[in-house]
Each structure stands twice: as structure tokens, then as C-alpha cells.
Amino acid sequence: MQIPPDVPGWRRAAELTGRRAECETLDRLIGDVRGGGSQALVVYGEPGVGKTALLEYVAVQARGCRVIQAAGIESEMELVYAGLHQLCAPVLDLLDNLPTPQRNALRTAFGLSAGPPHDRFRVGLAVLSLLSEAAATQPLICLVDDLQWLDQASSQVLGFVARRLGAESAGLVFATRERGTDLAGMPGLEVSGLQETGARVLLKTILGAPIDATVADQIVFEARGNPLALLELTRGLKPTELAGGYGLPTGMPLSEGIEEPFQRQVDGLPPEPRTLLLVAAADPSGDPELVRRAAARLGIGSEAAEQIDADLAEFGTRVRFRHPLARSAAYRGAQAHQRREAHRALAEATDQELDPDRCAWHRAQAVAGPDEDVAIALERSAGRARARGGLAAASAFLKQAAMLTLDPERRVDRALAAAQAELQAGAFDAARDLLVMAEPGTLTPRQRANAGLLRAQLAFVTHRGGEAPALLLDAAKQLEPLDAALSRATYLDALSASVFAGRLATPDGQVLRVAKAVRATAPGPCPTAVPDLLLEGMAKALDLGYAAGVPVLQKALAVFGTEMTEEEELRWMWLAAVTAIRVWDDRRWDRLGIRYLELARKTGALSELPLALTHRAHSLLFAGELSAAESLIDELRVVQEATGSGLAPYGAMVLAALRGDERRVEALTTATLHEAAERGEGIGITFAEQARATLNNGLGQYEKAVVAGQNSVAYDKDLAALCWALPEVIEAAVRTGMTEVAAKAYDQLSEMARAVGSDWVLGIQARSRALITEGEEADSLYREAITRFDGTRLRVDLARAHLLYGEWLRRQRRRNDARRHLGTAHTLLLQMGVMAFAERAGRELRAAGGATGGTGGRSVVPERSENLTPQEVQIARMARDGLTNPEIASRLFISARTVQYHLRKVFTKLGITSRSQLEGVLPDRLINA
Numbered sequence: 001m002q003i004p005p006d007v008p009g010w011r012r013a014a015e016l017t018g019r020r021a022e023c024e025t026l027d028r029l030i031g032d033v034r035g036g037g038s039q040a041l042v043v044y045g046e047p048g049v050g051k052t053a054l055l056e057y058v059a060v061q062a063r064g065c066r067v068i069q070a071a072g073i074e075s076e077m078e079l080v081y082a083g084l085h086q087l088c089a090p091v092l093d094l095l096d097n098l099p100t101p102q103r104n105a106l107r108t109a110f111g112l113s114a115g116p117p118h119d120r121f122r123v124g125l126a127v128l129s130l131l132s133e134a135a136a137t138q139p140l141i142c143l144v145d146d147l148q149w150l151d152q153a154s155s156q157v158l159g160f161v162a163r164r165l166g167a168e169s170a171g172l173v174f175a176t177r178e179r180g181t182d183l184a185g186m187p188g189l190e191v192s193g194l195q196e197t198g199a200r201v202l203l204k205t206i207l208g209a210p211i212d213a214t215v216a217d218q219i220v221f222e223a224r225g226n227p228l229a230l231l232e233l234t235r236g237l238k239p240t241e242l243a244g245g246y247g248l249p250t251g252m253p254l255s256e257g258i259e260e261p262f263q264r265q266v267d268g269l270p271p272e273p274r275t276l277l278l279v280a281a282a283d284p285s286g287d288p289e290l291v292r293r294a295a296a297r298l299g300i301g302s303e304a305a306e307q308i309d310a311d312l313a314e315f316g317t318r319v320r321f322r323h324p325l326a327r328s329a330a331y332r333g334a335q336a337h338q339r340r341e342a343h344r345a346l347a348e349a350t351d352q353e354l355d356p357d358r359c360a361w362h363r364a365q366a367v368a369g370p371d372e373d374v375a376i377a378l379e380r381s382a383g384r385a386r387a388r389g390g391l392a393a394a395s396a397f398l399k400q401a402a403m404l405t406l407d408p409e410r411r412v413d414r415a416l417a418a419a420q421a422e423l424q425a426g427a428f429d430a431a432r433d434l435l436v437m438a439e440p441g442t443l444t445p446r447q448r449a450n451a452g453l454l455r456a457q458l459a460f461v462t463h464r465g466g467e468a469p470a471l472l473l474d475a476a477k478q479l480e481p482l483d484a485a486l487s488r489a490t491y492l493d494a495l496s497a498s499v500f501a502g503r504l505a506t507p508d509g510q511v512l513r514v515a516k517a518v519r520a521t522a523p524g525p526c527p528t529a530v531p532d533l534l535l536e537g538m539a540k541a542l543d544l545g546y547a548a549g550v551p552v553l554q555k556a557l558a559v560f561g562t563e564m565t566e567e568e569e570l571r572w573m574w575l576a577a578v579t580a581i582r583v584w585d586d587r588r589w590d591r592l593g594i595r596y597l598e599l600a601r602k603t604g605a606l607s608e609l610p611l612a613l614t615h616r617a618h619s620l621l622f623a624g625e626l627s628a629a630e631s632l633i634d635e636l637r638v639v640q641e642a643t644g645s646g647l648a649p650y651g652a653m654v655l656a657a658l659r660g661d662e663r664r665v666e667a668l669t670t671a672t673l674h675e676a677a678e679r680g681e682g683i684g685i686t687f688a689e690q691a692r693a694t695l696n697n698g699l700g701q702y703e704k705a706v707v708a709g710q711n712s713v714a715y716d717k718d719l720a721a722l723c724w725a726l727p728e729v730i731e732a733a734v735r736t737g738m739t740e741v742a743a744k745a746y747d748q749l750s751e752m753a754r755a756v757g758s759d760w761v762l763g764i765q766a767r768s769r770a771l772i773t774e775g776e777e778a779d780s781l782y783r784e785a786i787t788r789f790d791g792t793r794l795r796v797d798l799a800r801a802h803l804l805y806g807e808w809l810r811r812q813r814r815r816n817d818a819r820r821h822l823g824t825a826h827t828l829l830l831q832m833g834v835m836a837f838a839e840r841a842g843r844e845l846r847a848a849g850g851a852t853g854g855t856g857g858r859s860v861v862p863e864r865s866e867n868l869t870p871q872e873v874q875i876a877r878m879a880r881d882g883l884t885n886p887e888i889a890s891r892l893f894i895s896a897r898t899v900q901y902h903l904r905k906v907f908t909k910l911g912i913t914s915r916s917q918l919e920g921v922l923p924d925r926l927i928n929a
Contacts, residue, residue, distance in 0.1 A: 017202040017205065017227075018195060018199070018201070019054065019057075019191075022043075023054075023057060025189050026057060026058050026061070026189075027061065029041055029058075030061055030062050032171070033139045033140070033169055033170065033171040034064060034065065036139075036167065037167075037169070038166055038168045038169065038170045038171065039171050039172075039187070040162035040165055040171070040172040040174075040186050041171075041174070041186070041187050041189055042174045042179055042187070042188045042189065043174065043176075043189045044175070044176050044179050044190055044191065045190060046177065047177065047325060048226045049191045049226055049227065050227045051145070052145055053227070055173060055175050058143060059141075062141045065139040065171075066138045066139070066140050066141070067142075067143065068087055068088075068134075068140070068142050068143075069087070069144070069145070070083050070086040070087035070142075071144070071146050072145070072146035072147055072149030072151075073146070073149055073327075074149045074327075074328070077151050077152075079358065079361070080153045080385045080394075081109045081110060081153050081154055082154065083144070083150035083151055083154035083155070083158075084110075084127065084157055085110050087142060087144065087154075087158075088106075088110075088130060091131070091133070091134040094130060094133040097133045098126060098130060098133070099129070099890070101122065102126035102129055102890075105125075106123060106126040106130065109123045109126075111384075120153060120160075121893070123153075124157040124161055125890060127157055127158075128160075128161045128168075128894070129886075129889070131161065131170050131895075132168040132170065132895035132896070132897045134170075135168045135169045135170045135897075136897070139169040139171075140168070140170045140171070141170070141171045141172075141173065142170070142171065142173070143175075144174045146175065146176070147174045147176035147183070148176045148178065148180070151393065152393075153393065155180070156182050158174070158182070159182035159183050160893075162174075162183070162186055163185065164894050164895070164898075166898030167897055167898045168895055168897050193226050194227065202227060262312070262325050262326045262329035263329040263333050265309065265311070265312055266329050266333050267333065269307065269308065270307060272300045272301075272304040272307075273304045273307040275304075275338070275342070276291070276295050276305060277312065277313060277330040278330055278334045278339070278342045279291055279295050279298070279300075279345060280313060280319045280321075280327075280330070281327045281328075282339065282342040282343055282346055282362075282365070283319075283346050283362075286320065287319070288316070288317070290350065291315075293349035294345035294348070294349040295345070297348055297349060298341065313326060313327075313330075336368075340365065340366050340367070341366075343362045343363070343365035343366040344362070344363075344366035346362045347363045347366055356377070357381040357384060357385070357397075360374070360377040360378050360381045360397070361381070361397075361400075364378055364401075364404060367404065369404075370404050370405060370406035371404050372406065374401075375405045375410075375414070376401075378398070378401035378404070379397070379398065379401050379414070382395075382401070382417075382418075382421070385397060386421065394418075394421040395418040395419075395434070396418075398415070398417050398421060399414075399418040399437075402415040402418060402437070402438075408442065411438075412438045412443060412447050415434050415435075416434075416438050416447060416450050418434045419454050422434060423454060423458060423461070428458055431454065432458065435458075438451060445478070446482050446483075448478060449475060449478035449482055449483075452471065452474055453475040453479065453490060455471055456468060456471030456474070456475045456493075456494075457472075459471050460493070466504060466506065466509075466679065466680025467506050467509065467680070468497045468680070469494050469495075469497040469498035469506070469508075469514055470506050472490055472493050472494035472497055473491070473494040473508070473509065473513075473514050473517055475490050476488075476493075476494055480522075484524060484525050485525060488521075488524040488532060488535060489531060491521065491535055492531055492535045494514050494518075495511075495514050495515065495518060495538050495542075496575060497509070498510065498511040498513075498515075499538075499683065499718055499721060500681060501680055501681065501683075502683050502685070502715050502717075502718065502721065503682040503685065503715035504676070504677070504681065504682035505680070505682065511542050511718050512542060512543065514542075515538070515539045515541075515543040516543050518538075518543075519539045519540070528559075530559060530560050530564065530576075531572055533552055533553070533556035533559075534553070534576070534579060536549075536552050537549040537550070537552030537553035541553065541582075541720065542717070542718060545751075546719045546720060546752055546755055547754065550583055550755045550756060554583055554585075557576060557579060557580060557583070557588055560572075560576045560592070566599060566602075569595070570596075570599050570600070573592065573595070573596045573599065573608075574596070574608070574612075574615075577589060577592045577596055581723065582721075583756050583758075584756045584758045584760045585756075585758055585760070586622070586760045586792050586793060589615075590619050590623075590793060592615075593612075593615045593616040594616065596608075596612040596615055596616065597609075597613065597615075597616045600612040600613075609639050610636055610640055610647045611647065613633075613635060613639065613651075614636065614650055617629040617636065618650070618654065619793075620632065621651065621654050621655060621658065621796070622794050622796055623795055624796050624799070624831075624832035624834070625832075626658065626834065627833065627877075629655060631873075631877050631878075633649075633651045633655060634870060634873075635874065635891055635892065638893055648672045648676060648681065648684045648688075649671075649672065650684075652664075653669060653672065653688060653691035654691055654694070656691070657692070657695040657698070657836070658694065658796065658834045658835075658836065658837075659833060659836065660698055660835040660836030660837075660839065662695065662699070665692060668688075669688040669691055672684050672685075672688040673685060673688050676688070682715060685711070685712075685715075686712050686713075686715070686721060686722070687712075689709070689725070690709070690724055690728060692704070692708035693706075693708040693709035693725065693729065693732060694836075696708060697728055697731050697732055697836075697837075698835075698836025698837040698839075698840060699836050699839075699840070700840050700843075702731075702732045702736045703736055705731070705735075706732035706733050706735075706736050706738060706741065708728075709725060709732050709733070709745075712725040713729055713748075719748055719751065719752060722748065726745045726748055726749045726768075727749070727764050727767070727768055729745040730742045730745045730772070731768070731771060731804075733745065734772055739772070742771070743772065745768075746768055746769065746772060749761075749764065749765055750765060753765040759788040759789070759791050760788075760792055760797075762788050763784075763785045763788035763789045763792070763797060763801070764785075764797065766781045766782070766784040766785040766788065767785035767797075767800070767801050767804060769781050770782045770785065770804070770805075770808070771804065778808060782801065782804065782805035783805070785805075786798065786801045786802060786805065789801055795828060795832060796832065799824075799825050799828035799837065800825070800837060802822070802824045802825035803822065803825035803840065803841050805821045806818045806819075806820075806821035806844060806845075806848070807844050809821060810822070810848045815848050815849055818848040819845065819849060819850040822845040822848055822850060823850055825841040826838060826841040826845050868909060871892070872902050872906050872909075874892060875888055875902045875906065876903070876918055877922060878891065879903060879906075879915050879918060880915070880919055880922050885903075906918075
């Protein structure tokens with residue numbers, strides 16, 4: 001994109017006429033990068049408005065910086081990571097400096113080595129690290145033109161990188177027609193048409209001679225301030241026409257005004273140069289030798305290039321079109337059979353061994369109708385694209401293969417495979433379009449079942465609940481006679497979706513209906529396998545009653561992980577962790593949570609990481625490790641921003657409730673209730689109301705707590721989903737005199753306690769029964785609850801048991817005993833930062849005649865230092881706990897250089913000089929996080 005030395009002087013000066021403000025913005029970006037900062041900027045506007053000229057300006061002005069460049073090419077949009085490879089090619093010699101997982105991810109993505117596909121976010125992190133390495137010795141500026149024509153995988157990765165620039169001394173400048181979702185939230189510079197004064201100055205500069213005022217007015221009016229339009233509207237007009245205005249097109253729309261002059265130039269070429277230009281336009285690589293070989297196959301010699309005006313294209317060390325619209329005119333202006341001939345020649349001239357995908361793509365464009373050989377080649381290209389993590393490219397190859405397939409059955413198979421790739425890539429609209437393409441024909445039973453499964457999966461990932469359970473159930477029924485294993489897995493997905501949808505499921509997707517349908521099916525081929533045990537246990541628990549499913553679910557948990565691959569573990573880990581909660585097994589929940597997070601991080605499965613972080617954070621919250629949980633919740637926020645995950649803030653709601661942060665709880669729960677209703681995610685309503693109940697019980701606002709608690713348990717078709725809400729309802733109902741509400745909730749809790757018998761549920765049961773009992777029985781029950789919780793990791797429940805016992809003892813006028821238990825509760829709750837309940841314990845302790853250490857019942861929550869930013873706190877904690885800079889960078893999706901930059905700031909703010917000193921200033925260690 002640097003301005004070639006042979007570009008006319010008028011163009012060097014003219015294209016930036018009237019762009020002082022834009023150039024000042026770009027100058028600031030260059031200065032910031034030179035000074036050690038990092039910036040990203042999106043330059044956007046209509047075709048021909050001067051975006052490329054502004055990028056050329058940056059390239060010329062960025063003295064002292066290393067400039068690397070890439071440009072999107074429309075015909076290359078389906079070649080996975082093509083644009084990214086173009087940008088990174090000059091710095092690939094630095095690959096060996098990257099951590100091994102990142103190096104492998106990038107080598108696989110670029111086809112430099114074989115290997116399993118990597119998550120695009122790991123590829124993104126690898127590119128961020130690579131650019132950081134490139135900027136280590138010299139400030140780096142990356143220029144990306146025509147982003148709208150970059151392949152989807154490259155666009156997503158570059159958007160990811162741009163949002164995570166930190167202390168790399170790097171700048172990323174994109175030029176595009178419209179700001180897309182990949183660049184959402186980035187600083188933008190809109191380039192609009194020139195003001196009339198600037199347009200007239202530019203017109204005069206272009207012409208270099210006087211012009212009739214009437215003609216000038218007309219040209220300025222028609223161009224609407226578009227610099228390229230000003231140039232093209234005057235091209236080819238004679239001096240007499242400029243003098244008198246004759247021959248000037250009038251009333252021409254701007255797009256035609258820009259594109260038509262290019263088309264006139266192309267049409268004016270002799271046949272051989274015009275065909276050479278078509279071949280060059282059909283090949284996006286810019287390889288002049290490939291274009292020469294292809295042209296030779298059409299009987300065109302190299303001398304044809306000399307007849308092509310440099311204002312259209314240049315044939316040097318690379319083939320370079322002056323403007324994308326010049327390429328478009330050369331290609332779209334040709335007849336269909338001419339375009340096919342050009343692609344055929346390019347396919348024959350392309351080395352099929354070295355570049356099979358480009359060869360297959362050219363072959364596909366060269367055929368006039370169905371061609372099974374080409375379709376097979378495209379399928380192979382799809383497989384290679386998938387192996388490099390290019391799901392969007394795989395879908396494009398498969399879609400093209402489907403359109404070239406004559407056999408109806410194979411055509412549907414390929415369309416469905418393309419839809420599956422789009423679904424995995426997160427392109428849900430494209431997946432729906434491909435399903436529409438596949439479904440009108442006559443489908444085989446298997447195809448109909450697969451199409452139904454895809455529709456159900458689309459419904460679940462886009463809305464979580466709602467219609468997804470019914471669609472998954474229908475797909476499972478269709479698959480039953482065709483693929484028993486897939487059918488059972490789909491039944492289990494349907495059951496999970498129905499639990500997720502809860503009260504918001506459609507009638508056909510209610511948990512009881514789905515559970516009955518599951519129980520009516522034949523046993524799976526391996527009934528002792530973990531998925532089958534989970535399916536059987538959940539179906540029994542929902543259909544026959546909680547106790548009926550517990551033994552099978554406990555058996556499933558006992559063998560979970562045994563003789564399972566990591567892929568299988570990860571596939572079912574979310575459900576296993578949920579099951580551990582449903583059967584009140586806190587120790588197994590803790591172990592599964594640790595393993596879940598370990599697997600998600602190890603395999604780079606970012607689609608699983610939000611759920612893994614949520615489970616682990618919840619486990620830590622119940623253990624009283626609020627600071628550790630907060631760190632994971634902060635990390636979850638980073639992951640969600642990176643992946644676009646729409647998971648509700650379950651952990652954040654509980655954390656805010658335990659800390660007594662009323663404003664935060666209200667904001668989070670209000671948003672969750674609204675979004676859950678939109679998505680049909682009934683479980684979100686249960687959790688949001690439960691968080692409100694917990695907060696208000698802690699604050700002693702029992703009337704509010706009982707309302708929220710009743711809302712939480714209003715849908716009780718799935719008893720196990722209420723395990724955290726029922727204790728809150730009982731406590732609030734007792735304090736407000738609503739004995740019947742408390743009794744019903746206690747009966748539901750007791751049903752689970754009888755079936756499970758773990759210390760967790762028996763402790764909750766004893767504490768809850770004590771609330772609705774009097775005398776020695778209540779005393780005994782409180783002491784039982786404390787004993788049971790004392791043998792678990794559940795320190796918040798232990799502290800709350802001491803608090804409730806202390807409150808009861810004070811009412812019994814046993815002030816000494818009350819002070820002992822209230823003091824224990826107060827101390828534990830303060831240590832954990834559970835401030836809502838800590839303040840309540842402090843008030844009760846003072847009322848019992850005890851002292852609260854002069855804090856007035858309040859204590860400083862062990863939160864982040866006021867001097868540190870949230871990101872600095874995260875980095876400091878991870879560094880304290882032994883993570884290296886690259887490991888911290890991987891978790892937070894930033895570069896290792898940015899981690900080091902923030903650590904230097906942390907050391908300065910905290911007055912320390914080394915990582916080893918962090919332990920003393922950040923004592924709340926991340927245990928098992």
C-alpha cells in the first residue's frame with residue numbers, strides 16, 4: 001500500500017486534499033505507537049472516498065516503524081486464514097519465539113504443519129504474541145485494506161487482536177466500507193465525501209487546466225465529494241467537452257459514476273490485453289508467474305501486459321490493480337463463458353500438490369454445471385480447511401460442492417455438512433440458509449433426522465431454552481432407528497435443555513414430558529456407559545421422583561472419567577458437574593470443577609471455558625473463597641468478551657449477594673431476568689431470584705427475601721434445580737411468619753435429604769428444621785448442622801449455621817453461648833468477605849453484649865487495592881500464585897509483553913520490587929483455582 005514511486009505527482013498530493021482532520025488522527029496514532037503505546041483504528045466509508053490513500057499516508061509517515069500490510073480480495077474470501085497469512089508472512093521468522101501451543105496453532109492454521117484444528121481464539125492469541133515479538137525491536141504498524149473482502153477467519157482473529165493491544169508498541173489500521181461485528185467497539189474514523197471547497201481544489205489539481213464553471217459545478221455535484229468519482233468523471237473527456245459541458249453524463253448514481261469509467265477502460269482494450277486482465281482479476285494471489293502461465297494456455301503472450309494502462313493494473317513483481325473496482329470491472333464485465341475459461345486456465349496452471357485448495361476453487365468456477373470430480377475435490381478442501389480451524393471456509397467449500405452435485409442425496413449430505421460447519425463456526429444465519437437449501441428435496445430418514453438435529457442445536461445455542469427441548473426431543477426420536485448412540489446423546493441434550501428452559505419451555509419441551517419420552521425408549525447399546533447412566537438417572541428423577549434417579553446418578557459420578565478420553569470427558573463434564581450439585585455431593589463437585597477448568601484450558605476449548613469457570617467460581621463461593629471466585633469471574637468476563645458467549649452472570653450474582661452489594665445485585669438480576677425471558681432460559685430466573693433472596697436474608701430484609709425466594713421456587717417440576725433456593729425460602733418464611741410456605745419448602749428439601757444422605761444436604765436439612773422447631777430439639781439440630789458442615793468445604797453454610805444458632809440462643813436468653821457462636825460467625829464471615837451476613841452477625845453480637853473488635857459490625861472486604869485497576873489485580877494474583885507471564889497472557893487474552901508492563905505498574909503502586917513479595921501484599925491466595 002505504499003505509494004509507488006511512479007505514481008503521478010498530482011495523485012500524491014491530490015488524494016489527501018481536504019483530509020487534514022483525518023491525517024491528524026492518523027498522525028496521533030503513529031506518534032502513540034512510536035511512544036510505546038498501542039492503538040487500533042477502523043477507517044470506514046463508501047468506495048472511492050479515499051480510504052486506501054489514507055493508509056498509504058500512514059505507510060509514508062510511519063518513519064522509524066516497521067510497516068506490514070494486507071488487503072482483502074473478494075475472490076479469496078473463502079480461503080481460510082489467507083488474509084492473516086498475507087499480513088503475518090513478513091514476521092513468520094519469529095514463530096519460534098512463541099509458546100509451543102501458540103506456535104503449533106499458527107503453523108497449523110497457515111498450513112505449515114499438520115495437526116488437529118485449533119480454536120480460533122488460540123490462533124488469535126498466537127497472532128497477538130507474534131506481533132508483540134515483531135514490535136519488540138521496532139514499533140510496528142499493520143495496515144489492512146478492504147477488510148470487507150477478507151476471509152472470515154482472518155477478520156475474526158484480527159478483530160480479536162485489535163481489541164487486546166496493550167503495551168506492544170503496535171498499531172492496527174483497518175480500511176473497510178462498513179464497520180462489521182468483528183470490529184465492534186473499536187475506535188473509528190469515518191471518511192465521508194469532501195466538502196465543496198476541497199472537491200473543487202482536488203478537481204483543479206486533477207485537471208491541471210482551467211475548466212468551465214458550469215462543467216465544474218456539474219462534476220462536483222455528480223461526484224458528491226467522492227475523490228475517485230471526481231477523477232473518473234473527468235477521465236476521457238475532451239478539452240472541448242470540459243470547456244462547454246457537452247458529453248458530461250448527468251443524473252448518474254454515484255456507484256455507477258465510479259464503476260462505469262473503469263468498465264469503459266476495460267472495454268476499450270484489445271481482446272488479448274482484456275483477457276489477460278480478466279485472468280489477473282480471477283486470481284487473487286497477485287502471482288505474475290501464475291497469471292503468465294494461465295494466459296499462455298489461452299494463447300496470450302506476455303507482451304499483452306504492455307498494452308494495459310497502469311491506471312488499471314500493473315504487472316511487475318506482483319500483479320496490482322489500481323483499485324478494487326478496476327478488478328471488479330475486469331471480472332464482472334466479461335461474459336460467463338469467458339470467466340469460466342479464465343478459471344480453467346488458472347486451475348491448470350496452479351500446482352495441485354502445493355496449492356490443492358486454490359486449484360479446486362478455480363476448477364469449481366470453471367465448470368458450467370454439476371461435476372462430481374470437482375465436488376469431491378472441494379470436499380477434500382473442506383476437510384483441510386476444517387483441520388486448520390477454518391470452519392467458515394469448510395462450509396464455503398461444501399456449499400460449492402453441493403451446488404455442483406447432481407445426485408440429490410449427496411447434494412443434501414454436502415449441504416447439511418456445510419450447515420454443521422457454519423453452526424460450529426457460530427454463523428447461525430448462514431447455517432439456517434444452508435438448511436433451507438437442503439430441505440426442499442426428498443430427504444432420506446437419516447438426512448431428515450440430521451436436519452432436525454441441526455435445527456434443534458441452532459435453537460439451543462441461540463435461545464438456550466424455549467423451543468430447543470422439543471426440537472431436540474424430536475430429533476432424538478428420528479435418530480433412534482438410525483444411530484442409537486447419537487440418538488441417546490441427543491435425548492440427553494434434550495433433557496438438559498428442558499432443565500435449562502425450566503418454566504419457559506414450550507409445552508412439548510417441559511421436563512416431565514421429555515423425561516417420560518426418554519424412559520419410553522429402548523436402553524442404549526452400552527447401558528453402563530456414563531452418558532447412558534446420566535440419561536437414565538435424570539429421566540427417572542424427573543419422571544418418577546427425585547429419589548428414583550439418585551442411585552443411578554451417583555453411579556454415573558462414581559465412574560465418570562474412567563476409561564474416557566479427554567474429548568469424552570469434556571463433552572459430558574458440564575452435565576457431570578451439574579449432577580454432583582443435584583445429588584448434593586460437594587467433594588465430587590469440587591474435584592469435577594477443578595478437572596473441568598483444567599481440561600478446558602489444556603485443550604483450548606473456549607466454547608467450554610465459560611461454563612467451566614462458572615462451575616469453579618460457584619464451588620469457591622460456597623467454600624468461602626470469594627476472592628478466588630472473583631478472580632475467575634473476572635476471567636470469565638474476559639472470555640465472554642472474546643467469544644461472545646451469552647451465558648448469564650450466575651457467579652457474579654451470587655458473589656454480589658454474599659457481599660451485600662444491593663446495587664450490583666439489582667443491576668445483574670434485572671438484566672438476567674430480562675435476557676432469560678427473551679432466550680427462554682427459565683433456569684436464569686431461578687438463579688436471579690435466588691440471588692435476591694440470599695442478599696435480603698443477609699441484610700435482614702426478610703419480606704423481600706421471601707418474595708424473591710417464592711419466585712425462585714415457583715417452578716418446582718425439577719426439584720434438584722431448587723437445592724440452593726429452598727434454604728433461603730425457609731429462613732425468610734420463618735422470619736416473616738409464613739409457616740405454610742416454610743413447611744412446603746422443608747418437605748421438598750427433606751425429600752432430597754432422605755434420598756442422598758450427604759453431610760451437605762443433611763446439614764442444610766438440620767439447620768432448616770431447627771428454624772421451624774423449638775426447645776431442645778432445635779438446639780440439637782443447630783449443633784448437628786454445625787458438625788456436619790464442619791466436615792465439608794462449605795464454610796459459608798457453616799458460618800450461617802453459627803449465625804442462626806447464635807440468634808436462636810440470644811432469644812433463649814443464653815447470652816454467653818450466643819456470644820460464642822455469633823462471634824464465630826462474625827469472624828468467619830468477615831474473613832470470607834460475606835459482608836451481608838457479617839453485618840447481621842455483628843448487630844446480633846452487640847445485642848448479645850459481645851464486642852466486634854471496634855469495627856461497628858463492619859469490616860473491610862478483602863477486595864482489590866484501590867490503587868490497582870481490575871486488570872492489574874488479576875495479573876498480580878496470577879503472578880503471586882506462580883503463573884508465568886505467557887500463562888497469564890493466555891488466560892487473559894493479552895500478550896506477555898502487556899503482562900510485564902502491568903506488573904511493573906503493580907510493583908510501583910504496591911512499593912515492591914519482585915514477584916515473591918506479592919504474597920505479602922495479596923494474602924488471599926487462589927486455592928485450587
